[in-house]
Amino acid sequence: MGEAKRRGSKEFRVSHAIESGKKRQEPIGQIEYINRTKAMFDPLTTPSEIDAIVKDFCASLSDHMPVMLECQPEPWSRQQSCDGNVFRYIELNGGSAVCGYIIWYTDQLYVEAERHMVWTDGSVLRDVSFVASGEKSILFLPDQLKFDERPGKVRHAVNARDAEIIHMIEAHESRVQVLRASTEESWNMMPSYEQLSRRAK
Secondary structure (H helix, E strand, O other): OOHHHHHOOHHHHHHHHHHHHHHHOOOOOHHHHHHHHHHHHOOOEOOOOOOHHHHHHHHHHOOOOOEEEEEOOOOOOEOOOHHHHHHHHHHHHOOEEEEEEEEEEEOOOEEEEEEEEEEEOOOOEEEOOOOOOOOOEEEEEEOOOOHHHOOOEEEEEOOHHHHHHHHHHHHHHHHOOOOOOOHHHHHHHOOEHHHHHHHHO
């Protein structure tokens, strides 16, 4: 048997070398974990442009194109209750709901999709909710599924080390039972845009 046959195919050797390299990586310690999560999450904001990373991420979630929307909350809109806000707006003005994701981005490092709902009259989209951080606009990615038919959050780290940390975070989340408030409960619990605006003055 020749030397090449004993070592296996080229594809096998490349794959084995990659896996061996992964095994030799140092485990992620507490300080690295803290520093990397801060680097990914602290600057997270509305993308200033739809670059290749954002475009590819959006394409992995929906056949639709993302659209920039101005936040136009009603005074009665509740914090973290986009579905309740939209249903209330429909009661008052007609129209219908469009589900999808808000896209958040830390430039060249990390991108995240957060489940969201906006209002439409059939041609115009309007975000009748608001972001607690004070963002004036969002990048909204529509899809054709119901609000609860998709995960509440989808994450993507650009480099492998950060992807490992995201995997750790999601593994922890999968072990912790989180009780999600219903639309009505969220509406009754959360402060309104008007209340938060008064506190900010």
